[in-house]
Amino acid sequence: MSIDYLDGNALAGPLGELFAVDVTAAIGTCAGCGAAGPVAALQVYGPEPGLVARCPSCEEVVLRLVRTPDAAWLDLRGAVSLRIPMPETRS
Amino acid sequence: MPRLPWRVAKLVEIRQETATARTLVFQIPGWPGHLAGQHVDVRLTAPDGYSTERSYSVAAPEQGDRVELTVELVPDGEVSPYLLEILEVGDEVEIRGPVGGWFVWRPDHTTPVLLVAGGSGVVPLMAMIRARRAAGSSAPFRLIYSVREPDQRFYLDELANPDPGLDIAYLFTRKTPDGWARPPGRITQADLTGASTDIDSYVCGPTGFVEAAADHLIALGHAPDRIRTERFGPTGG
CATH class of the missing domain: 2.40.30.10 (Translation factors)
Known part of the structure; x- marks a missing residue:
């Protein structure tokens, strides 16, 4: 794998179009190897034709995002889960 | 909207x-x-x-x-x-x-901080240094700033008189100022020793620089989850 990549910080703008919370601070678990880490630490290739984020441990694709003029395609099949930090609520 | x-x-x-x-x-x-x-x-x-x-x-x-x-x-x-x-x-x-909510420093954090910059990777780290000053924070800060040549340093005048509690070390990869003790070269593990490992690190620069610096920190015993990184691609601009 070449070193011509960015990291998950580069997803903050494109994902910020979609989500109310900052997904780059979420902890993702890779479906390939089970490694867990922040989305900001994924290795990101792109931006054309789309953004492809790979696991820094096993290099499997964790997330893909393609933006068309009228839609955003988000493929998360490489992520077992995303743990998204939320402000604490008291009941 | x-x-x-x-x-x-x-x-x-x-x-x-x-x-x-x-x-x-x-x-x-x-x-x-x-x-x-x-x-x-x-x-x-x-x-x-x-x-x-x-x-x-x-x-x-x-x-x-x-x-x-x-x-x-x-x-x-x-x-x-x-x-x-x-x-x-x-x-x-x-x-x-x-x-981006990951590569951020908040002024209410009191933990010592190590900032490691490669080239224009100093920009977000300078925002942290300025935020520390604006907040009157006393969190210990150390900046290690690697550039090719002395005249490629950003914010030179402002960093010439560092705020109390801010320590700055320059690394030059191609050419040093006259009489500079460290020979020109890329960042090494030795450049990052001396600091306690009980610190939060922020590393920003080109991808190769960030990989090298983060690997050195991990080898020195820093916990990977306390090293935050941001990479610049080789292209773009």
Whole structure:
């Protein structure tokens, strides 16, 4: 794998179009190897034709995002889960 | 209004940092504020409708509707030559943000901090140094700043008189000032020793630099989850 990549910080703008919370601070678990880490630490290739984020441990694709003029395609099949930090609520 | 709207940003001030880098200060009505370390997307649109965008780190903490970016010229780039050579005070571009909630430093953090910058990777780290000053924070800060040559350092005058509790070390990879003890060369493990491992680290620069620096820190016993990284790609500009 070449070193011509960015990291998950580069997803903050494109994902910020979609989500109310900052997904780059979420902890993702890779479906390939089970490694867990922040989305900001994924290795990101792109931006054309789309953004492809790979696991820094096993290099499997964790997330893909393609933006068309009228839609955003988000493929998360490489992520077992995303743990998204939320402000604490008291009941 | 979309969740992350493009806002009109008017250039109000230009400061030369080096022969190839300038700080651009924009005024952005409705700016929601930001944290040190966050970045913005800048969009340029040609008269024929073609548009292109790049991400830039913000160089200074929140200051009303003023947003400062420091942009290094990428000679074959598409956006930076326009921002640095064509755009004049009073001209407008579009900016959206702030984005990124991972590579940030919050002024209420009191933990000691190690900042490791490669080239223009110093920009978001400078925002943290300035945010620390603005907040009157006494969190110990150490900046290790690697550049090719002495005259490529950004913010030289401001960093010449560091704030109390801010320690600065320069590394030169090609050419050093006269009489400089460390020979020119890339960052090594020895450049990062001496600090306690009970610190939060922020590493920003080109991908190869970030990989090397983060690997050295891990080898020195720093916990990977306390090392935050942000990489610049080799292309773009």
